[in-house]
Amino acid sequence: GGTVSKNFIEQIIDKDIEEGRCEEVVTRFPPEPNGYLHIGHAKSILLNYGLAEEYHGKFHMRFDDTNPTKEKVEFVESIKADIQWLGADWGDSLFFASDYFEQMYEAAVKLIKKGKAYVSDLSAEEIREYRGTLTEPGKDDPSCNRSVEENLALFEDMKNGKFKDGEKVLRAKIDMASPNINMRDPVIYRVAHMTHHRTGDTWCIYPMYDFAHPIEDAIEGVSHSICTLEFEDHRPLYDWVVRELEYEKPPKQIEFAKLYLTNVVTGKRYIKKLVEDGIVDGWDDPRLVSIAALRRRGFTPESIKRFVELCGISKSNSSVDYAMLEYCIREDLKMKKPRMMAVLDPIKLVIDNYPEGEVEYLDVANNLENEELGSRKVPFCRELYIDRDDFMEEPPKKYFRLFPGNEVRLMHAYFVKCESFVKDENGKVIEVHCTYDPETKQGTGFTGRKVKGTIHWVPAPFAKKCEVRLYENLVDEEKGVYNKEDGSLNLNPDSLKVLKDCYVEPELAKAEPYDSFQFVRQGYFCADAKDSTPEHPVFNRIVSLKSSFKL
């Protein structure tokens, strides 16, 4: 829509198109396959994909697999699944940076021939020392004046395995006095005798990120290479690489601020420990914010897209509240999902004047705000379950639900009046007895009298027993994410509550993994993809119905 103002990245792209620097917008998402993607990555994926769509360009999926130590095939597959689920379709543009190793090698040779790169004998430690600091310029590498021939021969020896790891590196020859330390003759190739998950043992030299990335972008014809803010002072090096390699259509790097969520754990190190310590049930535990975890919790691609849009694109780091993510999923599911009845903490309700053995099938609209979702039949009979907190022996003021002598509506059904109740030997209420008034059936237009409370229920002989998992923040919000003394996580001991004796409408026995529903008065719930079975359904609460978040 023309009325929405464009973000700063769109403004840069518009200008590049207008001034003839860009014919086709090509963006990419370049994850390192070294972990699961999280909500922050989703922002980058949807931003890049969205720009390609908006400008009728292309979106590339590229695995930045130039660092063989940390990469795993397992992650390649999970990353692909997550991106597909988000709806960022890369078509036939799936790439692996490792496919460009030969071209990267040739690019390095080109720099050597131009006198712009040299083989160094310094150790990693020495290189760090020679590079100086922010206040102190760097010192020349003793190898920086090697001849082109010597450098070519040494680089070939590096490639042919003549050196051990760390014995030699290739450095770009730029400026040891640059105020930007990244420009002080950065290492662009290193020796690493490692087996790569795709190229095996073909290579024992690997390019460094700052050298590899601009080459990957240039080879693929990426027009705008969008990355996060911490790469801002790497941009001069990015530009140096594409300039010295004389690409015809140099890609342009643009940085934006990372997405951070308040009071949420995203660090790989921490999540790894939570998994190892058994505090969470894998990387897709519904309390985490990996894309797999959000999917398992019951978030939809649409809700994540909405969230990312609401966050906006900016140049300054800030942190967004999880409540905004909850707002987005609530809004997304509101009209789309059937509203079912579920009793999480059951007590039996017996309608003493309802004929024993009789069953009637009530016609219930699936979503009163969306007729398209149709209706279902819910069996109604003499014995029901209701939620424990919908009955009180001695109610406080303004309690309009069941208590002795009070009448309420059973949702979609009849008025019932509480006549008596039964306690067990510990004084716990185990049964509530009511009478119903056949005149008051919902939908008959009965107006004889009104009740102030409506409660949900399930028919006891037909209800499906199930497990329900309620979640709270993994960390203690009062204390903040990290312990100030030892840096450990301030965990919330109540982040998971498992309710084992819940009852749902019979219809819900059919729920498939990832199916989601509103449980009236309780929130939105999703069938757990790992643990739910038709015999033993398990539902995760995605989000409750109430919110403190206001847009």
Ligand code: ATP
């Ligand atoms: P690591 O280097 O530890 O793997 P990373 O999360 O940055 O960390 P990458 O695989 O390099 O992992 O990320 C892929 C892309 O996702 C990069 O372009 C990066 O800028 C982007 N990205 C990562 N985290 C965020 C975030 N929190 N918000 C937005 N974009 C992000």
Ligand code: MG
């Ligand atoms: Mg990563």
Ligand code: MG
């Ligand atoms: Mg990274």
